[in-house]
Amino acid sequence: LAKTTQPISMDSYEGQEVNITCSHNNIATNDYITWYQQFPSQGPRFIIQGYKTKVTNEVASLFIPADRKSSTLSLPRVSLSDTAVYYCLVGDISTTSGTYKYIFGTGTRLKVLA
Amino acid sequence: ETGVTQSPTHLIKTRGQQVTLRCSSQSGHNTVSWYQQALGQGPQFIFQYYREEENGRGNFPPRFSGLQFPNYSSELNVNALELDDSALYLCASSSPGTSGEWGTQYFGPGTRLTVL
Numbered sequence: 001l002a003k004t005t006q007p008i009s010m011d012s013y014e015g016q017e018v019n020i021t022c023s024h025n026n027i028a029t030n031d032y033i034t035w036y037q038q039f040p041s042q043g044p045r046f047i048i049q050g051y052k053t054k055v056t057n058e059v060a061s062l063f064i065p066a067d068r069k070s071s072t073l074s075l076p077r078v079s080l081s082d083t084a085v086y087y088c089l090v091g092d093i094s095t096t097s098g099t100y101k102y103i104f105g106t107g108t109r110l111k112v113l114a
Numbered sequence: 115e116t117g118v119t120q121s122p123t124h125l126i127k128t129r130g131q132q133v134t135l136r137c138s139s140q141s142g143h144n145t146v147s148w149y150q151q152a153l154g155q156g157p158q159f160i161f162q163y164y165r166e167e168e169n170g171r172g173n174f175p176p177r178f179s180g181l182q183f184p185n186y187s188s189e190l191n192v193n194a195l196e197l198d199d200s201a202l203y204l205c206a207s208s209s210p211g212t213s214g215e216w217g218t219q220y221f222g223p224g225t226r227l228t229v230l
Contacts, residue, residue, distance in 0.1 A: 102162075
């Protein structure tokens with residue numbers, strides 16, 4: 001069963017780059033790694049998704065090494081509004097039942113300071 | 115394009131009762147997943163429905179059950195409510211084959227269930 005771990009919390013100042021790493025020791029071969037942002041009492045909001053190497057969109061970059069046992073979300077020039085909890089999400093297929101399940105990371109609470 | 119919607123927004127029940135939560139998937143999505151998020155914790159996968167069949171399940175007892183309808187909307191039913199069932203229940207929809215095994219999941223705003 002895949003297990004995902006993230007740092008519990010991080011502090012950063014406005015304008016800095018923030019990198020959050022998720023370790024996932026065993027994920028489904030065909031699945032993507034997805035990152036979400038969540039504010040209190042709201043549903044997770046999609047940030048970025050990737051399978052291998054590097055992906056970049058208008059808000060973030062995602063780095064995935066060849067072994068896919070980890071991924072790093074990079075947020076360039078954070079602002080106060082980026083204060084939130086960040087989760088990685090991976091998929092896992094049971095070796096016994098063949099059924100699929102999703103596993104969220106433990107979550108990283110990012111606090112951006114002025 | 116309509117996003118994922120959930121109803122009701124908030125719900126209060128007493129221990130032992132039953133509850134039904136509803137989810138409408140995003141336009142073009144045919145797969146729905148449900149998650150439970152206790153206060154201060156990350157979301158935990160309950161199950162996933164595709165073509166009206168459950169095709170994946172997390173570590174939740176059978177009193178957590180679901181349905182998916184031909185229009186891809188879904189229900190989560192919880193019987194014999196316990197105090198620990200108090201949580202934010204999240205629904206996500208996706209479309210297989212677009213990216214990864216079951217596609218990118220997009221989440222609704224959640225239903226806050228309080229069990230007294």
